Amino acid sequence: MKIEISKMLQKKKKQIIDLWMKNQLADAGLREDLMSNDELRVQSEELVDALLKRLNEENLADIDSSDFDEIYEILGGISITRARQGFSPRETGVYIFSLKDALLEILQQEFKNDATQLYNATIKVGKLIDNFGIVTFETFIKGREEVILRQTDEITEISTPVIRVWDGILALPIIGTLDSARTQVVMENLLQEIVNTGSSIAILDISGVPAVDSLVAQHLIKTVSATRLMGAECIISGIRPEIAQTVVHLGIDLSNIVTKATLASALKYAFSILQLEVRKKQSNSVKI
Amino acid sequence: MDRRTMATMTTTPVTVLNKDSMLIVKEQDVVPFRNRVKEYATKIGMGLVNQTKLITAASELVRNMLRYGGGGNTLIEVVSKGRENGIRLTFSDKGPGIANIEMAMKDGFTTGKSLGLGLPGTKRLVSEFDIKSKPGEGTTVMIIKWKNG
Numbered sequence: 001m002k003i004e005i006s007k008m009l010q011k012k013k014k015q016i017i018d019l020w021m022k023n024q025l026a027d028a029g030l031r032e033d034l035m036s037n038d039e040l041r042v043q044s045e046e047l048v049d050a051l052l053k054r055l056n057e058e059n060l061a062d063i064d065s066s067d068f069d070e071i072y073e074i075l076g077g078i079s080i081t082r083a084r085q086g087f088s089p090r091e092t093g094v095y096i097f098s099l100k101d102a103l104l105e106i107l108q109q110e111f112k113n114d115a116t117q118l119y120n121a122t123i124k125v126g127k128l129i130d131n132f133g134i135v136t137f138e139t140f141i142k143g144r145e146e147v148i149l150r151q152t153d154e155i156t157e158i159s160t161p162v163i164r165v166w167d168g169i170l171a172l173p174i175i176g177t178l179d180s181a182r183t184q185v186v187m188e189n190l191l192q193e194i195v196n197t198g199s200s201i202a203i204l205d206i207s208g209v210p211a212v213d214s215l216v217a218q219h220l221i222k223t224v225s226a227t228r229l230m231g232a233e234c235i236i237s238g239i240r241p242e243i244a245q246t247v248v249h250l251g252i253d254l255s256n257i258v259t260k261a262t263l264a265s266a267l268k269y270a271f272s273i274l275q276l277e278v279r280k281k282q283s284n285s286v287k288i
Numbered sequence: 289m290d291r292r293t294m295a296t297m298t299t300t301p302v303t304v305l306n307k308d309s310m311l312i313v314k315e316q317d318v319v320p321f322r323n324r325v326k327e328y329a330t331k332i333g334m335g336l337v338n339q340t341k342l343i344t345a346a347s348e349l350v351r352n353m354l355r356y357g358g359g360g361n362t363l364i365e366v367v368s369k370g371r372e373n374g375i376r377l378t379f380s381d382k383g384p385g386i387a388n389i390e391m392a393m394k395d396g397f398t399t400g401k402s403l404g405l406g407l408p409g410t411k412r413l414v415s416e417f418d419i420k421s422k423p424g425e426g427t428t429v430m431i432i433k434w435k436n437g
C-alpha cells in the first residue's frame with residue numbers, strides 16, 4: 001500500500017524535531033554564544049510546525065506552491081534575525097540543511113522496505129528543503145545589505161561636520177565622493193549652521209574629494225549659490241594641482257567662485273573680509 | 289535617419305595585456321568602478337595628474353551610461369603600443385543612443401539640464417576618444433589614456 005509522505009511526516013512531528021535538535025546540538029559550529037538552546041528549539045519547532053501543517057501530497061512536488069508562503073515568511077524572519085545577530089551564512093545554511101538530514105532519516109526508517117518510494121520521497125523532500133535553503137540565503141544577503149545601507153547613511157551623517165573655526169566663519173571638510181545624496185546632507189547642514197551661528201563666511205574644503213567631475217562641480221556650484229542666497233559668502237579650498245588641471249580640461253567654469261589652494265589661505269581670505277588681523281604678539285623686551 | 293550617426297575615429301592597434309569588466313547598473317557602482325580604474329592606473333605607474341584625468345573621464349562616461357543609457361557594461365584594459373603603456377576603457381550600453389553625435393560633443397549641449405561638459409570634456413582629458421552610437425541600439429564609448437600621454 002502506498003503511504004502518503006506528508007501524512008506520515010505529520011505523525012512523526014515530535015521525532016523530526018528531536019532529531020533535528022539532536023543534529024544541531026551535535027554540530028561543532030553551534031553558536032550558543034549567539035542563541036540559547038531554548039530559543040533555538042522554539043525557532044525550530046515553529047518552522048517544523050508550520051511546514052507539516054501546510055504539507056500535502058500535491059504541494060510536496062511543487063516548491064512554488066503558495067501554500068508555502070507562510071513558511072518563506074518564517075524563514076525570511078529567521079534569516080534576517082540571524083544576519084543581524086551575527087550568524088555567518090554557512091551557519092544559517094547548516095541550520096536549514098540539518099533539517100533535511102532529520103527528514104531523510106525518518107523517511108529511511110519508514111520506507112526501508114520500499115526502495116522506489118524511498119527514492120521518490122527523498123527527491124521531493126530534498127528539493128523542497130533545498131529551496132528553503134536558497135530562500136534563506138537570499139534573505140540573509142538582503143538582511144546584510146540593509147545593514148550596509150544603514151551604515152552608509154550613518155557614514156554620510158558623520159562625515160560631513162560643520163566646524164565653527166572662528167566667530168562668523170564656518171568650515172566644512174568634505175571627504176570622499178560628493179554624490180547627490182551627500183550634497184543634500186552637506187547643503188542642509190551648512191545652511192542650518194549658517195542660521196544657527198549667524199556666520200557670514202563658509203569654507204568648503206575639498207582636499208579629501210578624490211575627483212571633481214562635472215556632477216561634483218555642479219553640486220559645488222549649487223552649494224555656493226545656496227549659501228549666497230542666505231547672505232553668506234562661500235569659499236572653496238583644498239583644490240589640489242591635479243584637480244585644478246582636470247577641472248580646466250573638463251571645461252568647468254569656477255571663475256565666479258572664490259577658490260583657494262589650502263584651508264589656511266581660505267581662512268586668511270576670510271579674515272581679510274571680516275577685517276580681522278592675526279598678528280604675532282609684540283615682544284615686551286623691545287621696550288626701551 | 290541620420291547617416292552620420294556612426295561616427296568613427298582612428299582606433300590605434302594596441303596589444304591588450306590585461307582585462308577586466310564590471311557591470312554598472314546603479315549609482316552605487318560608480319565609486320567601486322572608479323577605484324578599480326585607479327588600481328590599474330597605479331599598477332602601470334601612471335602619474336597622479338594623468339590618473340586624476342582618467343578617473344574623472346571614467347566618472348563622466350559611467351554617469352552618462354547610467355543616466356541616459358540605463359546602465360551598461362564596462363571594460364578595463366591595460367594596453368600597450370610600442371613602448372607606451374596605458375589604460376583603455378570601454379563603456380557600452382543598450383540605451384536609446386545619441387541621434388546627433390556632433391551636437392552631443394559640443395560644449396554645453398545637454399538634454400539632461402546639466403552642464404553638457406561630460407563628452408567634450410572627456411575628450412580633452414584623454415589621449416584617444418572614440419564614440420559609436422545608433423539611435424535605438426545603444427552607445428559605445430572607448431577611451432585610452434597613455435601613461436605619459
Ligand SMILES: Nc1ncnc2c1ncn2[C@@H]1O[C@H](COP(=O)(O)OP(=O)(O)OP(=O)(O)O)[C@@H](O)[C@H]1O
Nearest residue numbers: 214352356357392398399400402403404405406407
Ligand atoms: N550613453 C548615452 N546614451 C544616450 N545619450 C547620451 C549618452 N551619453 C550622452 N548622451 C547624450 O549626450 C548629451 C551630452 O552628454 P554630456 O555628458 O556631454 O553632457 P550631460 O551629461 O548632459 O551633462 P554633464 O555631463 O556635464 O553633467 C547628453 O545630454 C545626452 O543627451
Ligand SMILES: [Mg+2]
Nearest residue numbers: 348352406407
Ligand atoms: Mg554627462
